[in-house]
Amino acid sequence: MDNKAFRSGFVAILGAPNVGKSSIMNRFVGEKVAIVSNRPQTTRTKILGVASREGVQVVFVDTPGIHRPRTRLGEYMMSTVKEAEEGVDAVLFVVDATRPGTMDSMGEALKMNCPKFLAVNKMDAVKADALMPLLQKLNDAGFDEVVPVSALRGKNMDTLWDLICEKMPEGPKYFPDDMMTDQPEQVMCAEIIREKALRSLSEEVPHGIGVEMLAMNKLSEDLMEIHANVYCEKESHKSIIIGKHASMLKKIGTEARQDIERLIGMRVMLQLWVKVREDWRNKTGDLKTLGYVKED
Template sequence: MNTAEGFKSGFVALVGRPNVGKSTLMNRMVGRKLAIMSDKPQTTRNKITAILTTEAAQLVFIDTPGIHKPKHKLGEYMVNAALNALREVDVILFLIEASEREVGPGDRYIIEILSQVKTPVILVINKTDLVKGDELFPLIDKYRSMMEFCEVVPVSALEGQNVDTLIRLISGLLPKGPMYYPDDMVTDQPEQAIIREIIREKVLHLTREEIPHSVAVEIEELKPRNNDMIYVRAVIFTEKESQKGIIVGRKGTLLKKVGAMAREDIENLLGSRVYLDLWVKVKKDWRNRDSILRNLGYDLKD
């Protein structure tokens, strides 16, 4: 694609409390599943870069971990990653839920941070499919009384409502600039990183509340085989033997479900048949151990 005169490009951060739909919205905007989606909060651990290229602009999205009060070193890393993203972008999308009635302490904390930056902030009210339209006006007034937003956009990331409007507004706020990535590129994340998150998502989907934040996934091997199949060996780490038992399930039934669901998504990603070899191991207190966090891909310098 030859960039026309007046072509715009820039970086866009998605911020908000855990579980407001940042990953779902980013996936919807780029038209592909790149970030983990779960009904359990704090599931995005690393900044995920997704790329949307149109005739007029290239939008590079950074999906940050939900801003929350950290309880361990992994939590501190997640919050620092989100805060650092605000210094790197041209536009910030601040996501809240349409069903909110009051501005909670978590959102007040985020507003306090956003008020200190000069970057344009769009207030995105997500999950509008769950409320009636006129219910949004009191919520909008409350947020506008606390901070000046350049735009307020209600959307349903799940159903795609008003997402195209949001994309046009973001594009209008970006500076003129070059195309940073090829026009057919949708992410700068390596395949292993996406596969790791796909597997972790399936674990979160199928397990109970005691599992979510104690799970990490490491891809030990990813290579083609002679029969046009790609072999993937992955280890699911958790902190306790009891959690390992939950993930494996009775006679391995739950782990088999994780594998079947993950394999389908990985095959769609790679465009090839996949043999997924899953293992579960215990690494006690891994979320507080720097060496393990680094081995699992977390850049603790952030």
């Protein structure tokens, strides 16, 4: 019989915007629990991703990218980063190998009193002779382990996983094996819609996008009707989101519907409404409606 004790722990994933924090968490969990896009500030809240394997469970805490806030939403996002730093068993700081400036925000992570890991992500996108000097520099930065990885290609992710597991204390199974995130289905559906909007829209429109779920009605055993509001900040943005002959909104809706159908395992009728809410990122009421509420 194997008497090895069960290990478990919480690991905060911190780093600048757009470095691949959510991509790394999704890789470890094995499912897409956090949305991913090439827009900075894709993640707006703290999201748990549970990775369960034989004898070990690691609960990753994905966070918004570290930045200087310019809106109330930004302040909320940074407060969730602070919360995520509390009481974790380890920290995984992520930098983008293609943007060495993303290492500038590592100070807070280094101050944390727990095992510290550094993932140098997107190694697939840089040449070896550029990666080597970067790794040498980062080796002296004060982390316990420095691992170049590619979340996109799955490179070196096993190495990083093993190193993290070695540092996990003995502990309980915090979540059942089939639970992969703390986000309710409704929130995941809203996030999928936001992801598709972020991926399709450009310029300044994505930052002002918010999704409010209005209703999820089960019409039959295998058909769900979903209504959601897509918020934006200006009339001109609304026209862009709707597009010519509603083509953009249809594209966002179709892509979101396909992912939501996969997630909930039934057919979906998705109805999206675009609403202008001027300056909502600075308004308490709107922030609450969209779920960006501080924990007590």
